[in-house]
Amino acid sequence: GIPLVEITTAPCMRTPEAVQEVAGYIGMVLRSTGRVKRGLGTIRQDINVSIAGGARVEIKGVQDLDLIAEVVRREVQRQVALLAIRDELLRRGARVDHTVVDVTALFSGTKSSILKKAKSILAVRLCGFAGLVGREIQPGRRLGSEMSDYAKKCGVGGIFHTDELPAYGVTAEEVARLREFVGAAEEDCVAIVAAGRERAGCAAEQVMIRAEMALAGVPEETRKMLDEGSSAYMRPLPGAARMYPETDVFPVVIDEPLWESITVPELLTHRAERFVREFGLDEDLARQVAFSERLPTFEAAVAAGVRPTIAARTLLATCRELARDGVAVDRVSEDEILALLSAVEANRAAKEAIPDLLTELARTAGEGAGTPQERVDAVIAKMAPAVSQADVESIVRRVVAEREAFARERGMGALGPLMGVVMQELRGSVDGKVVSETLRRELGRLLS
Structure with a gap:
């Protein structure tokens, strides 16, 4: 199990926002170790508030970081x-x-x-x-x-x-x-x-x-947080008489060799900056990836040769959009997502097919056996079977021929609408860039 860790800070902070900022930084440092649980309820913040002429009040169990500033404001x-x-x-x-x-x-x-x-x-x-x-x-x-x-x-x-x-x-x-x-x-x-x-x-x-x-x-007093940030009395604030050494955990002596052997983890904020610098991600996307629960999957995908932008947008935007549409993306394992991204990078599936493939993986989760790679291969074969370049050219020629009048009227402006028709027929089996280049050549031939 993961041990319970209590961290106490006692800075003098003059604004509610400063309290929330410090709490967020502590959480970020803990998550940077990769050794703490994540999610609502895994970290509990106890907040001490006092004002001039008032008294020290401890508010227990503030789990939502975004509520900390409001809790402080309401206590003041x-x-x-x-x-x-x-x-x-x-x-x-x-x-x-x-x-x-x-x-x-x-x-x-x-x-x-x-x-x-x-x-x-x-x-x-x-x-x-x-x-x-x-x-x-x-x-x-x-x-x-x-x-x-x-x-x-x-x-x-x-x-x-x-x-x-x-x-x-x-x-x-x-x-x-x-x-x-x-x-x-x-x-x-x-x-x-x-x-x-x-x-x-x-x-x-x-x-x-x-x-x-x-x-x-x-x-x-010691108080408990209520919904939206107000608080209610729990018990009197304990005095020094209740402060005693932990009896179930032996003291750990941190000597010089132990201190020097500790590897300081890369902070998530620094990691986000590195993603911008090394992978060319925009700052907002880089920060989302660095602070995401799927950070290990992203790093594993990039290490396996997957383009960082595809990995990031799949793990964040695509998965979030599918979940919003009712797809149980959480049923798709991280290993399956990694195998899917690797298949896309190897041109065994197009990036445009990723939403459909993830949807099918989620729908069939728990059905039958097989490794993550075998599951992904089966879904690709069913949903987006491989299509040769000759097949792509044949489909493009047919689509253009069927819409010749439209193509002649719109010229190269017909590229976008016809692209949608071709991609729908291919069901994401071919990368959009390949389809676009083929369609552009065929339109050029027709118009010349």
């Missing part, structure tokens, strides 16, 4: 919003009433499906919190969401609070009775939790704990 937004809420709470002289009130009887006739089935409904009065519990701190997230995250640790589904009520089947009359019963003033917010007595009591305590944290600003 959250901390800025929490600091603003703290300042407003302090200005109001807000406090948390630690008296937990049983309000189960108030909702005996409620139409709320959640409250109706609860054995116990408990309320907490948050003095001076009105309007702030429902204030958005991230897209789709409010201070009330943070309190709900804490409450969920007790096994409840979440909380209700008067900043969002009436709603969820709770009526305005029920909200008014609730506020009166717990003695809430206009500037107060009331949070309620509904569950069994023990769970509801635990959840109410957690709501009060998180409300007290709001008076202090931003708590240090």
Whole structure:
């Protein structure tokens, strides 16, 4: 198996884009070794974010590189919003009433499906919190969401609070009775939790704990990433007491001989530059090849004498287009693709036939036995059998003769349309360059 590797960096970065750039560079260096798995879920980025006046927050499990900058932006937004809420709470002289009130009887006739089935409904009065519990701190997230995250640790589904009520089947009359019963003033917010007595009591305590944290600003936390880049509370941020040596892996002493023996791999960025320089690929295509999962196949094809441009465009553009059209290209092995490219380079099939040949290889994958080379040979024989030069000339003469009036009218401008007709008949068995030269000669003979 491939071991799990943890890499920690602690640069001071001032923009979300800088964080994403560093994460991308780390991933590129790891992939340059050729010894790490690829794809979504194989690399997990944990991001630590703090702002002036805020706190260090660790966001776990960010798997999508393209989301890193957005995760950082949203965490900064959250901390800025929490600091603003703290300042407003302090200005109001807000406090948390630690008296937990049983309000189960108030909702005996409620139409709320959640409250109706609860054995116990408990309320907490948050003095001076009105309007702030429902204030958005991230897209789709409010201070009330943070309190709900804490409450969920007790096994409840979440909380209700008067900043969002009436709603969820709770009526305005029920909200008014609730506020009166717990003695809430206009500037107060009331949070309620509904569950069994023990769970509801635990959840109410957690709501009060998180409300007290709001008076202090931003708590240090470990959070999990949500869809699109927001985050939710997981657990308190561990302190130094939880940092201990790895007990299952012995230390590796890196002495001078070991250090000098390490072969530094060619970075993918440098490899892309080499592909431009040595193979004449354009910069965009070279970078796509260098960072592709099919890089080993590309390099094997070029080493076998396949033209780099044909190898690159087949592995990237052609395979991607076929997959988009519903062809299961992933069923074609890398060895079969390599054998197909070699056959094209040896003029046993035309490059124009590659899409059809790949489609047939994908369709017949798993049928019968045979080596990759034998499978490719069979598909070529079926889909694009070899055609001699004499056969090509015969077909070209016939096509031109059948369309003589069109050819005389258009002159050499008829080359393109007639080329399509000939290639369709040949089904990609002959390289387009050969067909074009033959057709050009025949048109020249006719027109002269």
